[in-house]
Amino acid sequence: MTRLLDVENLTLQFDTDEGRITAVDDVSFTLEAGEVMGLVGESGSGKSVTAKSIMKLNPSNAVYSDQTKITLHLDDGPVEIMGLQTSKELQVVRGGAISMIFQEPMASFAPAITIGDQMVEQLMIHTDMNAKRSKEVSIEMLDRVGISDAGTRFKQYAFELSGGMRQRAMIAMALSTKPKLLIADEPTTALDVTIQAQVIDLMKDLVKDFGMGIVFITHDLGVIAQTADKVAVMYLGRLIEQGAVRDVIRNPSHPYTKGLIAALPSLDDLDTPLTPIPGDIPSPLERPAGCVFNTRCSVNMGEICHAKVPQFSAVTQGHNVACHLFNGEGAK
Amino acid sequence: MLQFSKFVAVRAALAILTLVLVSFIVFTLMEMVPGDCAERYVAFKNSQGSVITPEDIQIERVRLGLDQPYIQRWGSWIFNAFQGEFGDSCILRVNIAQLLGQKFWLSLGLCLSALLLAYAIAIPVGILAATSKNAVLNNSLRLVSYLGLALPNFLLALMIMLFSTVMFGNSLTGLFSKEFRDAAWSYDRFMDFLGHAWLPIFILGWSATAFAIQTVRALMSDEIGKLYVTAAAARGVSGRRLLMRYPARHALSPIINSLGFDLNRIFNELPIVALILTLTEAGSLLIEALARSNDQQLAGAIIFMLTASIVGINFITDVILALTDPRIRRSIVG
Ligand SMILES: Nc1ncnc2c1ncn2[C@@H]1O[C@H](COP(=O)(O)OP(=O)(O)OP(=O)(O)O)[C@@H](O)[C@H]1O
Ligand code: SF4
Ligand SMILES: [Mg+2]
Numbered sequence: 001m002t003r004l005l006d007v008e009n010l011t012l013q014f015d016t017d018e019g020r021i022t023a024v025d026d027v028s029f030t031l032e033a034g035e036v037m038g039l040v041g042e043s044g045s046g047k048s049v050t051a052k053s054i055m056k057l058n059p060s061n062a063v064y065s066d067q068t069k070i071t072l073h074l075d076d077g078p079v080e081i082m083g084l085q086t087s088k089e090l091q092v093v094r095g096g097a098i099s100m101i102f103q104e105p106m107a108s109f110a111p112a113i114t115i116g117d118q119m120v121e122q123l124m125i126h127t128d129m130n131a132k133r134s135k136e137v138s139i140e141m142l143d144r145v146g147i148s149d150a151g152t153r154f155k156q157y158a159f160e161l162s163g164g165m166r167q168r169a170m171i172a173m174a175l176s177t178k179p180k181l182l183i184a185d186e187p188t189t190a191l192d193v194t195i196q197a198q199v200i201d202l203m204k205d206l207v208k209d210f211g212m213g214i215v216f217i218t219h220d221l222g223v224i225a226q227t228a229d230k231v232a233v234m235y236l237g238r239l240i241e242q243g244a245v246r247d248v249i250r251n252p253s254h255p256y257t258k259g260l261i262a263a264l265p266s267l268d269d270l271d272t273p274l275t276p277i278p279g280d281i282p283s284p285l286e287r288p289a290g291c292v293f294n295t296r297c298s299v300n301m302g303e304i305c306h307a308k309v310p311q312f313s314a315v316t317q318g319h320n321v322a323c324h325l326f327n328g329e330g331a332k
Numbered sequence: 333m334l335q336f337s338k339f340v341a342v343r344a345a346l347a348i349l350t351l352v353l354v355s356f357i358v359f360t361l362m363e364m365v366p367g368d369c370a371e372r373y374v375a376f377k378n379s380q381g382s383v384i385t386p387e388d389i390q391i392e393r394v395r396l397g398l399d400q401p402y403i404q405r406w407g408s409w410i411f412n413a414f415q416g417e418f419g420d421s422c423i424l425r426v427n428i429a430q431l432l433g434q435k436f437w438l439s440l441g442l443c444l445s446a447l448l449l450a451y452a453i454a455i456p457v458g459i460l461a462a463t464s465k466n467a468v469l470n471n472s473l474r475l476v477s478y479l480g481l482a483l484p485n486f487l488l489a490l491m492i493m494l495f496s497t498v499m500f501g502n503s504l505t506g507l508f509s510k511e512f513r514d515a516a517w518s519y520d521r522f523m524d525f526l527g528h529a530w531l532p533i534f535i536l537g538w539s540a541t542a543f544a545i546q547t548v549r550a551l552m553s554d555e556i557g558k559l560y561v562t563a564a565a566a567r568g569v570s571g572r573r574l575l576m577r578y579p580a581r582h583a584l585s586p587i588i589n590s591l592g593f594d595l596n597r598i599f600n601e602l603p604i605v606a607l608i609l610t611l612t613e614a615g616s617l618l619i620e621a622l623a624r625s626n627d628q629q630l631a632g633a634i635i636f637m638l639t640a641s642i643v644g645i646n647f648i649t650d651v652i653l654a655l656t657d658p659r660i661r662r663s664i665v666g
Contacts, residue, residue: 057566060465087570095568108563112582112658122567157658173567 001032011065021284025237038228046237099174103186105166109158116154141172164195236292243319253321362628369422418633446536458548480542555579592646
C-alpha cells in the first residue's frame with residue numbers, strides 16, 4: 001500500500017461574532033491509495049469542515065493552528081496543503097488531484113450554466129485538453145457513470161435532471177480530471193433509498209477502476225458498513241474512535257460509537273426499541289472540558305472525564321479509541 | 333425559436349390586456365369626475381367673459397361625441413389611445429398628442445437615464461461591497477447609501493438649486509435655456525438639453541442608486557453564500573472568473589426582475605422633482621391637469637402613457653429574462 005494522505009494535528013477555529021469557536025480539535029488520520037475511509041458523526045461534529053480543510057476550502061474566517069499539517073503524496077512528490085497560497089497553487093488540491101462531491105447535487109451545480117460547460121471548464125483548468133477534447137471526455141465520463149443519452153445531458157442544466165442523475169453527473173465531473181483522492185460529503189443523503197444504493201454501487205465500481213482514495217462522509221453507519229475499509233468517528237470536532245470497519249462495527253468501544261450502533265435499526269430484531277443517544281451535541285461555543293462527550297455519556301466516570309482529555313489507546317491492533325475507560329488510569 | 337416567439341406573443345398579449353384593463357379604469361375614473369368636457373370648456377369660456385347657453389353646451393357635447401353610450405366612447409378612446417391619439421385637451425383645446433408628445437418622451441428619457449445611471453453605478457459597487465472585506469470601504473458605502481435612502485429627492489433638488497443660485501447665480505432649472513426652449517431639435521439644442529438634463533437625472537438617480545446598490549449587494553451576498561460557488565471553487569475555478577461567472581452571473585436575473593419596479597419608483601419621484609426644477613415634463617402636467625384645471629382628457633392620456641411605459645418595461649425585462657435565464661427559457665422553449 002502506498003500512503004496517499006496524512007492529516008496531522010488538524011485544528012481549525014472560526015472567528016465568529018460570538019468569538020473564536022473550535023470546529024476541529026487535533027484530528028489526525030491517514031489514507032492509503034485505493035482505500036475508502038468513512039468519516040461519521042452527528043450533525044455539527046465537524047465532518048464537512050475537516051473535509052474542506054483538505055482542499056483549504058473553508059471560508060476566510062477559518063484559522064488553522066500552526067501544528068496543522070496535511071500532506072498529499074503524489075507521484076511527483078508530497079504536497080504540503082497548508083502551505084499552498086495562490087489560487088494557482090491551490091488548483092492541485094481543488095479539482096486537480098482532489099475532487100469533492102457535495103450532499104446536494106442540485107445546489108452544487110450552478111443553475112444557469114449547463115452541466116457540460118461546468119465539466120469542460122474544470123477540464124480546461126486542470127488539463128491541457130482543448131475545448132473539443134474536453135467535451136468528448138466529459139461526454140464519455142457522463143456515459144461511464146451510467147447516464148443515458150450523455151450527449152444531450154451534456155447540454156442540459158441541473159434542474160432538467162432527476163436527483164439520482166444529477167449526483168451521477170456530479171460524480172462524473174469530479175472524476176473527469178482523474179483525481180487521486182475523492183471527498184464525498186454525504187453524497188447520497190439527499191437521494192431516496194434505491195437511488196442511494198445505485199450511487200453507492202457506482203462509487204464502489206469507480207474506486208476499483210480508478211484506484212483512488214476516498215473520504216466518505218456520512219452520518220449513516222449502515223452506508224459505511226457497505227462502502228468503507230476503515231472508519232473514523234467524530235464528535236464535536238474530535239476523533240473519538242477509528243479502525244477497520246469490521247472491528248469498529250463489531251466491537252464498538254467508545255460509548256458514543258456504541259450509541260450510534262445501538263441506534264441503527266436491525267432487520268433481524270424489529271422488536272427491540274431503537275436507543276438513540278440521549279441529549280444533543282453541545283454548541284461549539286460550549287465545548288465541555290475534559291472528554292467532549294461527557295455531557296451525554298452514560299458511563300461518565302466523573303472527575304477524570306471532566307478534567308482530562310482522553311488520548312487514543314489501542315483496543316486491538318489498528319483499532320483505537322479515545323476514552324478514559326481504555327486509558328491506563330481510567331481502565332477498570 | 334417558434335416556442336420563443338409564442339412566449340413573446342403571449343407576453344405581449346398579456347401586456348396589451350393589462351393596458352386595456354388599465355384604460356378601462358382610467359376611462360371610468362375620467363367619467364366619474366363631475367361634469368364633462370363640454371361643461372368644463374363652457375365654464376372656462378364663461379369665466380373668460382363669453383356668455384354661453386345650454387344649447388351651446390349640447391352642441392359641444394354632440395361635437396365631442398359625448399352623447400354616445402359609455403361603452404362605445406370607451407371603445408373609441410382606447411382604440412385611439414393605442415395609436416397614440418388622445419383627442420383634444422378639455423381646457424387648452426389643443427391636440428393632446430402634440431401637447432404631450434415631446435414632453436412625454438423627455439420624461440421617459442429622464443427616468444430611463446436615471447435608471448441606467450443607478451445600475452451603472454450599483455452593479456460594480458454592489459458587487460464590490462458584497463465581496464470586499466475592507467471595513468472602511470464597507471462603512472463608507474453604508475453611509476452613502478443610508479444618505480441616499482434617507483435624503484428625499486426634493487430636498488436634494490432644493491439644496492442643489494439653492495447652492496448653485498448662491499454660488500453661480502444660476503438656479504440650474506428647466507430643461508432648456510431660454511433661446512432653445514421652443515426651437516427645433518438641433519445639435520446645439522441637444523447639447524443645451526444635456527447641459528440641463530444631468531441635474532434632474534442625477535437627482536432622480538440619487539436615491540435610485542442607493543436603492544439599487546442595496547439590491548445588488550444583497551443579491552450578490554446571497555449568491556456568494558450558495559453551495560454552487562463553493563463547489564466551483566472546489567473544482568479550481570478562482571478569482572475574477574469565479575466571481576463573474578458564478579455569483580454575479582446568477583444575481584443578474586433578479587436584478588433584471590427588479591428594473592420595472594425601480595422605474596416605477598423613479599416615475600413616482602419625477603413630478604415633485606420636476607416641480608422644483610420647473611421642468612415642463614409630463615408628470616408636472618399631470619399634477620396640473622388633475623389638481624388645478626380638472627382636465628380629464630389630459631389626465632387620462634398621461635396616466636395611460638405612464639402605465640404603458642411601465643407595462644412596456646416589464647414586457648421587455650420579461651423577454652430579456654427569458655433570453656438570459658435558462659430556467660425560464662427552458663420552461664418556454666421546452
Ligand atoms: N464558516 C464557519 N464559520 C463559523 N462556524 C462554522 C463555519 N463552518 C462551520 N462552522 C461550524 O463548525 C461546526 C462543524 O460544522 P460541519 O459543517 O463540519 O458539521 P458536519 O459534521 O459536517 O455536520 P452535518 O452533518 O450537519 O453536515 C458547526 O458547529 C458549524 O456551525
Ligand atoms: S472519557 Fe469518560 S465521558 Fe468520555 S466517553 Fe469515556 S467514559 Fe464517557
Ligand atoms: Mg456536513
